[in-house]
Amino acid sequence: MPVISYREALNQAMREEMERDANVFIMGEEVGHYNGAYKVTQGLLQRFSERRVVDAPIAEMGFAGIGVGAAMVGLRPIIEFMTFNFSLVAIDQIVNNAAKIFQMSGGQYNIPIVFRGPSGPAVQVGSQHSQSFESYYAHVPGLKVVMPSTAKDAKGLLKTAIRDENPVVFMEGETLYNTTWDVPEGEELIPIGVADIKREGKDITLIAWSKMVWTCLDAATALAKEGIECEIVDPRTLRPLDVETLATSVRKTGRCVIVEVGWPVAGFGAEVAYQMQKLCMDSLDAPIERVCSDDVPMPYAKNLEDEVQPQVKDVVAAVKRALYLE
Amino acid sequence: MVAPVVTASQTTPDTKRVESDEQQELVDTTTAELAPLYRQMLAIRRMEEACAKAYSTGKIGGFLHLIIGQEAVCVGAIAAIENKDYVVATYREHGHAYAKGVAARPIMAELYGKKTGLVKGLGGSMHLFDKPTNFLGGYGIVGGHVPIAAGAAFASKYRGDGAVTLCFFGEGASTIGGFAEGLALAALWKLPVVLICENNQYSMGTPVYRSLAVEDVSLRALAHGMPRDRFDGDDVVKVKRRIAEAVERARTTGEPSLVEVVTYRFRGHSMSDPGLYRTKDEVEEWRRRDPLNRSRQRLLDLGFPESELNALEEDVKAEIEDAVKFAEDSPPADEYFPYVIKE
Ligand SMILES: Cc1ncc(C[n+]2csc(CCOP(=O)(O)OP(=O)(O)O)c2C)c(N)n1
Numbered sequence: 177m178p179v180i181s182y183r184e185a186l187n188q189a190m191r192e193e194m195e196r197d198a199n200v201f202i203m204g205e206e207v208g209h210y211n212g213a214y215k216v217t218q219g220l221l222q223r224f225s226e227r228r229v230v231d232a233p234i235a236e237m238g239f240a241g242i243g244v245g246a247a248m249v250g251l252r253p254i255i256e257f258m259t260f261n262f263s264l265v266a267i268d269q270i271v272n273n274a275a276k277i278f279q280m281s282g283g284q285y286n287i288p289i290v291f292r293g294p295s296g297p298a299v300q301v302g303s304q305h306s307q308s309f310e311s312y313y314a315h316v317p318g319l320k321v322v323m324p325s326t327a328k329d330a331k332g333l334l335k336t337a338i339r340d341e342n343p344v345v346f347m348e349g350e351t352l353y354n355t356t357w358d359v360p361e362g363e364e365l366i367p368i369g370v371a372d373i374k375r376e377g378k379d380i381t382l383i384a385w386s387k388m389v390w391t392c393l394d395a396a397t398a399l400a401k402e403g404i405e406c407e408i409v410d411p412r413t414l415r416p417l418d419v420e421t422l423a424t425s426v427r428k429t430g431r432c433v434i435v436e437v438g439w440p441v442a443g444f445g446a447e448v449a450y451q452m453q454k455l456c457m458d459s460l461d462a463p464i465e466r467v468c469s470d471d472v473p474m475p476y477a478k479n480l481e482d483e484v485q486p487q488v489k490d491v492v493a494a495v496k497r498a499l500y501l502e
Numbered sequence: 503m504v505a506p507v508v509t510a511s512q513t514t515p516d517t518k519r520v521e522s523d524e525q526q527e528l529v530d531t532t533t534a535e536l537a538p539l540y541r542q543m544l545a546i547r548r549m550e551e552a553c554a555k556a557y558s559t560g561k562i563g564g565f566l567h568l569i570i571g572q573e574a575v576c577v578g579a580i581a582a583i584e585n586k587d588y589v590v591a592t593y594r595e596h597g598h599a600y601a602k603g604v605a606a607r608p609i610m611a612e613l614y615g616k617k618t619g620l621v622k623g624l625g626g627s628m629h630l631f632d633k634p635t636n637f638l639g640g641y642g643i644v645g646g647h648v649p650i651a652a653g654a655a656f657a658s659k660y661r662g663d664g665a666v667t668l669c670f671f672g673e674g675a676s677t678i679g680g681f682a683e684g685l686a687l688a689a690l691w692k693l694p695v696v697l698i699c700e701n702n703q704y705s706m707g708t709p710v711y712r713s714l715a716v717e718d719v720s721l722r723a724l725a726h727g728m729p730r731d732r733f734d735g736d737d738v739v740k741v742k743r744r745i746a747e748a749v750e751r752a753r754t755t756g757e758p759s760l761v762e763v764v765t766y767r768f769r770g771h772s773m774s775d776p777g778l779y780r781t782k783d784e785v786e787e788w789r790r791r792d793p794l795n796r797s798r799q800r801l802l803d804l805g806f807p808e809s810e811l812n813a814l815e816e817d818v819k820a821e822i823e824d825a826v827k828f829a830e831d832s833p834p835a836d837e838y839f840p841y842v843i844k845e
């Protein structure tokens with residue numbers, strides 16, 4: 177199986193789906209001539225021309241809305257936000273239109289659209305550019321929310337998202353683009369709403385998505401040296417959420433730590449914790465732990481930025497608390 | 503049928519400017535006026551170069567947007583206002599902060615992420631703020647700060663304090679809602695704000711002709727009955743004079759203006775952008791009109807002694823070296839919780 181980068185995987189997914197369906201087009205800032213701010217759309221303009229790879233000016237509300245309108249009447253837009261921080265300028269189109277039109281129209285108009293782009297803190301880009309809005313979108317009925325952690329998941333899930341009949345908010349890890357993984361060639365679709373065990377273990381379940389899966393893998397390696405075997409479950413999609421796979425793992429280990437890079441208050445991990453305590457009450461040997469970023473806007477200085485985000489040491493500490501080792 | 507006011511045109515390196523070199527007239531000035539403006543531009547240039555150097559060695563991180571080539575706009579415009587007036591800017595704002603009176607030391611220390619930084623290492627390059635000089639900040643979401651500038655102007659009108667707000671943004675911002683709404687409200691309520699579009703021809707890798715149907719940003723004022731102006735931004739004195747007209751109008755009548763200043767950034771959009779979308783010739787053409795060289799030559803033409811000019815340049819060099827040393831020697835940033843909610 178070829179080892180490719182997360183960036184390349186996303187590129188392949190879009191390329192293949194555009195080959196497959198002439199109604200799929202890409203629109204966003206710098207997606208064409210510049211080959212993408214993060215080079216995810218590299219080469220697509222050359223392959224598909226300006227008709228299908230559309231460079232938009234800085235008007236997120238406008239081009240997100242254009243995507244919704246085009247989707248109503250039969251196209252399948254992929255709208256790229258240069259980062260999800262800028263999706264806030266377009267959130268009205270996503271929440272009030274894309275998510276509502278199917279229901280408002282009594283089921284006449286569904287909106288097959290993908291809103292995609294990098295999400296989560298990057299490195300030293302400050303408070304307005306380092307945010308994780310998955311909880312915002314996961315809150316909204318009518319949307320699907322996908323957050324792949326590996327190149328394999330990125331490709332399989334993006335292909336599925338493009339074929340989905342509904343609006344999909346597809347949030348890529350801004351710091352994951354260079355990570356690599358074995359990715360099967362060609363047609364491998366990963367269904368939305370199916371979690372994936374990223375590491376098997378018997379002692380404790382770590383639930384994490386996107387970049388935090390990698391932090392958990394590192395923490396698990398460190399903990400294994402102390403004889404603690406972590407199971408890492410990656411929901412991959414937050415809405416719909418595969419609670420059964422998550423709960424099966426938690427029932428097996430009896431302990432659970434939920435790790436997310438977003439803020440703690442009303443963070444998506446709180447919903448996961450609720451579901452797990454409800455489904456696994458009888459199996460739990462300790463209260464469910466959460467690890468989140470600190471409850472602050474992201475500072476710029478590197479030392480503070482590292483301190484704010486969940487680090488391996490924070491996950492290790494939470495695991496030990498859940499195991500009553502500290 | 504009503505004829506269109508203006509038709510869109512494809513831009514070429516020669517037509518981007520408002521006036522050709524021959525058409526440009528010398529604006530009257532004195533060495534007493536020009537020397538300090540030149541000094542500011544030079545200090546900004548040297549500071550930006552020092553930032554680029556520190557970035558390449560990893561001492562500055564994140565996004566770093568340099569203003570090299572555009573210095574005459576912020577320096578000329580801010581020279582036209584008083585201390586009590588406000589400035590609101592984008593992420594490309596080191597020069598604006600400096601021109602408003604912020605020292606090089608805290609700017610440099612901020613970029614280094616140090617405790618002694620202008621905003622304690624919390625904001626970095628894109629988010630300089632300084633209450634003592636009424637510098638209301640550098641903002642990272644394109645267009646989002648335009649209504650904020652209108653808001654400061656609203657407060658000035660409300661209080662009748664006679665202050666004027668300058669709001670800077672790129673031509674790429676002119677397509678976003680924040681700009682459109684800020685413009686509409688400023689016009690409707692006659693808020694004393696001067697909206698200054700620093701048209702540097704590119705929004706990241708996108709040239710103006712691919713982002714605007716009509717390339718003249720200042721025309722947008724017409725729809726709101728707002729005064730507008732448009733000129734080339736390489737003569738710092740000219741920038742000062744023309745912005746002063748808009749400031750005077752805002753101060754005396756409360757009338758806002760939309761002013762487009764045509765300029766050029768010599769480097770990429772940010773440090774991570776190699777700027778491959780521009781030809782070498784185009785960049786050279788604009789470097790030939792470097793606003794710093796122009797002002798330097800003008801000073802000499804006006805009889806400013808070369809020895810004094812050299813002394814001024816040495817002084818600037820020392821100032822920036824000192825700022826870098828200050829940043830290097832400062833302790834790291836160390837707190838972030840105290841500024842989430844004011845008690
Ligand atoms: C709402 C929003 N969309 C996209 C971006 C990413 N971005 C930052 S600067 C920029 C280009 C801005 O160009 P322009 O307004 O001309 O200003 P310049 O950088 O040329 O000074 C873009 C697209 C952003 N910061 N905010």
Ligand SMILES: [Mg+2]
Nearest residue numbers: 672673704705
């Ligand atoms: Mg620009």
